[in-house]
Amino acid sequence: MTEEESTVSRKFCSWVSANRSDASRRRALRWMQLCVTGFVSIVIVVVMWCDWSSPLPATYLGSERSYPPAMNTTHINGKPMERVVTNYTNNIFFTVKTSMKNYRKRLTLLMLTWFQVVDKNKVAVISDSLKAGQLYVSTIRDAGFNLILSNCSNMHSAEALCCKSGAEFGAYYEAVKKHNENKERYQWFCHVDDDVYVNVPRLSQLLQQYDPHKPYYIGKWPWVAHHNHSFTKLNSVRLHRIRSMNYPIKANTFKYATGSTYCLSHALMMEAKQFFNGKDNFYASCRLALFTDDIAIGLIIGVILGYNLTDVNDFHNQYDDMASTSVEEISKYITVGYQMKLKDEVKVYYNTIPIQSPFVKDSTKFMAYHCLLYPSVSWCPRHLPF
Missing domain, CATH: 1.10.287 (Helix Hairpins)
Structure with missing residues (x-):
């Protein structure tokens, strides 16, 4: 080579x-x-x-977690779901709109607090689907609460909100039908969001001022509607849609209650049944309004049925400024809420009621508020810091 x-x-x-x-x-x-x-x-x-x-996770005395506590059928993080006896008029049917992602973050907190003041048979929790797991669903139902899976989307879209609202109304009509021999049980329908605490005795006192056999739409006109009247005007598209359905037009403008909390009398619920009963009917009603469920309700009641909103300022929610209120004022509120935002990927709660909580982790202040209203509850500290 x-x-x-x-x-x-x-x-x-x-x-x-x-x-x-x-x-x-x-x-x-x-x-x-x-x-x-x-x-x-x-x-x-x-x-x-x-x-x-896993079991629904934790927040209370000594806990370092910022979400609601572990729960079984009688306790939440070792604290009993203790019934509170009050003298409120037991004629209100509550529906609470929630989502599978909020079962452990919000719903457990309501079950520990204001749910314990009302008749469990008169609370319907409306959620979206079973995707959150059978464990969550079974635990909530075993605790005695009526959880209805609507199969609506878990998104916060107009379609999903209208779908769940239709399921809420359907739950009321089904309860009335089931107990037709005792109509006094369901004189009021009250919707509540899952980030709202209800002062049940104060709500009862308010509703006793009105005759449920007459049409009443009670809630709080949202601040945004004061500044943007396009929400509450009967524009040409809405007008055309209402006329195409051969519905009467009794007003050209309307008011609607903020979607966090509102109440409708039995008489009004029966008169509005053709628009409200079931997901399909109410979704069609939302298309008339061209907006979300709360605006659709206001349009139907105000424009087609011809009844005005009874505006009650004590329905407070996350958009109200809570910072300047006193403890005495807060105790008279019918509802309270809070706001939450992400800061550096951490959930930060703000615009909560201005009271000091005796609990290590009570970001929403709902536990502290419950103890303010019902200090005899066994898991409330003997000496409250307010």
Whole structure:
């Protein structure tokens, strides 16, 4: 073999060896990528399984977590779901609109607090689906509360809100039909969002001022409507849609109650049944309003049926400024709420009622408010800081 041939042979062998090494490295890299991807996928599945199937998590004295507590059928984080006996008139049917993602964050807190003041048979919790896990659904139902799975979307969209509102109205009509021999049980329908605390005795005192056998629409006109009248005007598109359905037009403007809380008398519920009863009927009503459920309710009651909103300022929600109110004023509120926002990927609660909570983690102040109203509850501290 000549020197030139030997040189070519050596170069060829080096090239083959280098390519083999590159191929081995590529194969090894691919295997490493597959292993990492598989490991990450397994971790994600395990975390999701733990998140949805573990007991509802925790917040109270000594806890460092910022969400509501672990719960079984009688206790939440070791604290009993203790019934509170009051002398309020027991003729209100409550519906609470929630979502599967809020079962442990919001709903458990309501079950520990103001749900314990009302008749469990007169509270219907309207959620979206079973995707949150059978454990959550069973626990809530075993605690004695009526959880209705509407199969509506869990998004905060106009379609999803209208769908759930239709399910809420349907729950009321079904309860009235079931107890037709005792109509006095359901003289009022009251809707509540899952981020609202209801001062039940104060609500009862308010409703006793009105005759449920007459049409009443009671709530709070939202501040945004004071500044943007396009929400409450009967524009040409709305007018055309109402006329195309051969509905009467009794007013050109209307007021609506903020969607956090409102109450309708039995007489009004019966008169509005063709618009409200069931998801399909109410979704069609929302299309008339071209907006969300609360505006659709105001339009139907104000424009088609011809009744005005009874505006009650003591229905407070997350948009009201709570900072300047006193403890005495707060105790007279019918409802309170709070706001929440993400700051550096951490949930921050603000615009809550201005009282000092005796609990380590009570971001919404709902537990403190419950103790303010019902200090004899066993899990409330003997000496309150307000």
